[in-house]
Amino acid sequence: MQHGIVTRAIGGYFRVMLDDGRVVVESRPRGRLRKDGVAVLVGDRVDVAVQPDGRGVIEHVHPRRTQLVRPPIANVDQAVVVMALADPPPNYGLLDRLLISAAAADITPLLCWNKADLVSQDEADEAAGPYKAAGYKVIVTSAKSATGLASLRRALQGRVSTFAGPSGVGKSALLNRLHPGWKRETGAVSRKLGRGRHTTRAAELLALPEGGFVADTPGFSTLDVRNIPAARLSRYWPELDRLAHQCRFPGCRHRAEPDCAVRRAVDEGGVHPRRYQHYLDLLDEIEQWEARRYS
Ligand code: GDP
Ligand code: ZN
Numbered sequence: 001m002q003h004g005i006v007t008r009a010i011g012g013y014f015r016v017m018l019d020d021g022r023v024v025v026e027s028r029p030r031g032r033l034r035k036d037g038v039a040v041l042v043g044d045r046v047d048v049a050v051q052p053d054g055r056g057v058i059e060h061v062h063p064r065r066t067q068l069v070r071p072p073i074a075n076v077d078q079a080v081v082v083m084a085l086a087d088p089p090p091n092y093g094l095l096d097r098l099l100i101s102a103a104a105a106d107i108t109p110l111l112c113w114n115k116a117d118l119v120s121q122d123e124a125d126e127a128a129g130p131y132k133a134a135g136y137k138v139i140v141t142s143a144k145s146a147t148g149l150a151s152l153r154r155a156l157q158g159r160v161s162t163f164a165g166p167s168g169v170g171k172s173a174l175l176n177r178l179h180p181g182w183k184r185e186t187g188a189v190s191r192k193l194g195r196g197r198h199t200t201r202a203a204e205l206l207a208l209p210e211g212g213f214v215a216d217t218p219g220f221s222t223l224d225v226r227n228i229p230a231a232r233l234s235r236y237w238p239e240l241d242r243l244a245h246q247c248r249f250p251g252c253r254h255r256a257e258p259d260c261a262v263r264r265a266v267d268e269g270g271v272h273p274r275r276y277q278h279y280l281d282l283l284d285e286i287e288q289w290e291a292r293r294y295s
Contacts (some may be wrong), residue, residue, distance in 0.1 A: 001059060005075075005160075006044045007173070007205040009212065014040055016048050017207055024048055027056030042203055043074035043160060066106050068162065071203035071217045075160055078108045080152075080214075082165035082174065085120040085127055085140075090094055091166060096278040097225055098164050099136065105227045109136060110155055114170040116142040130272040135238035138187040143173035153178065157210045163218035171218040177204045178214060216256075230286045234262070237279055239271050253283060 004024070008015040018023045027048055029040050036062055040046070045062040064074040079102040083090050095111075102109040111131050116124050128138045139155060141148035152174070163171045203217035234240040234254055240262050244252065248259035254276075265271040 001047050001049055003045065003047055005205070005213070006040060006042050006046055007207065009040070009042055009202045014046075014058065016058070018048070019061060023052070024050060024056035026054075027058050029058040032218040033058065033061065041072050041074040042205055043076060043213075045075065058263075068105070068219075071215065071219045073160075073162065073203055073205070073215055076107055076162050076215070077107075077159040078110055078156070078161040080110045080112050080156075080161050080163045081156075082112045082114055082163055082169045082171050082218075083127075084118075084169040085113050085124055086115055088166065088168050090127060092274060093278060093281070094166060096275065097282070098283070100228070100233075101225050102164070103238075104225065110161075111136050111138045112148075112152065112165075112174070113138065113140045114143060115172065115244045116140050116147050117145045131276060132274060133239070133272070135242070141174065143177055144168045149174075149177055153208070153210055156208055156212050156214055158212045160205065160213045160215075162215040165218070175206075175214065175216065175218075178208060225282060226286060226289050228286065230283055230290055233283055233286060234279065237275065239265075239275065240279060243271075246281065255280060255283065 002018045002020075004018040005195040006014045007017050012028065014027045016027050018024065029038065033040075040058060041064075044064065046058045047060040048056040048058055050056050066076050067074050067177065068076055079098070081095065081098045083095050099109045099111065111128075113124060113127050124140050128140055132138050136147065136179040138153065138175035139148050139151045141152055156178070163175065165171055173202055203215045203219070206216050207213055228236065232252060234244055240254060243261040243265055244254070246261035247254065247257065249257050252260055252262075254260050262271060262276070266273055266276045
C-alpha cells in the first residue's frame with residue numbers, strides 16, 4: 001500500500017501522486033468506499049494499492065484538514081491572495097475579505113501584490129506596508145518582469161496552495177510562470193469542452209518542481225465570511241487579535257466599548273484605519289445577519 005495525494009479527477013477515476021513522486025494515472029476507490037458514500041476529492045490524502053497493470057485502488061481516504069467548496073479541493077494549506085498594484089486598482093475591501101475568509105477556513109493567507117512593474121517602489125511599499133505590519137506574509141511580484149517569483153516559489157514549497165483574487169490581477173500569468181506546462185494543459189481541455197458552455201472542469205493540483213502543489217483553477221469564495229460569529233470576528237484580523245487581551249472587556253468588539261486597546265491603537269497609528277474600518281463594516285454586516293437569522 002502506498003500513500004499519496006489525489007491531483008486530478010476525471011470521470012470517476014483519480015490521478016494520484018505517490019509520496020515517492022510516481023504517478024498512478026487511473027485509480028478507483030474500492031467498492032466498499034463507494035458503497036459507504038465516501039467521496040474522493042482532489043487534494044485528498046489516500047492509501048492506494050497499485051495493481052500489476054499499473055492502475056490503483058484507493059483503499060482509504062484520510063480525514064481532511066480543510067475543504068474548499070468552489071472549486072472543491074481538500075487539504076489546501078495556503079491561499080495566495082493576489083491583488084494588482086495597478087490595472088485594475090486595488091480593491092482593499094475585497095482583499096480584506098479574502099484574507100479573513102482564508103483565516104476563518106483555517107487556511108494561511110499569503111498576500112501577493114502583482115504588477116510591480118507598473119508602479120514605483122514607493123507605491124509598492126505603501127500597498128504592502130500595512131499588511132506586513134499586520135503580520136501577513138507579503139510578496140511583491142511582477143509576472144511580466146519576473147520580480148519576486150523566487151520568493152513566491154519558496155512560499156509555495158511543500159504546501160498545497162490555491163490562488164484567489166479578482167479577475168485581471170495576473171493569477172493566470174503567475175501560474176504560467178510557476179508551471180509553464182499549465183496553459184497548454186488547461187488550454188487543451190477548454191478547447192475540447194468548447195467555449196461558452198458552462199462546463200466546470202474539476203480543479204487539478206499541479207505538482208511544482210520544488211515540491212508542493214498549486215491548484216490550476218483560481219477560486220476562493222468570500223461568501224463564508226458571514227458564517228463567522230460576530231463575537232469571534234476580530235480573531236481573524238491578526239493585528240486586532242494581538243491587542244484584544246488588553247481591552248477592558250473580554251468580549252470587546254472594539255467598536256464603542258470603553259478602554260478598548262484596538263481603538264487606542266487606531267488613534268495612535270498602530271492599526272491601519274482602513275483595516276479597522278473594514279473590520280467595523282464586516283462586524284455590522286455580520287451582526288445584522290445574525291439578528292435576522294436568530295429572530
Ligand atoms: P487573472 O484574471 O487574474 O488570471 O489575470 P491574467 O493573468 O489573465 O492577467 C490579466 C492581464 O494582466 C493580462 O493582460 C496580463 O498579461 C496582465 N498581467 C499579468 N501580470 C502582469 C504583471 O505583473 N505586469 C503587467 N504589466 N501586466 C500583467
Ligand atoms: Zn477592544
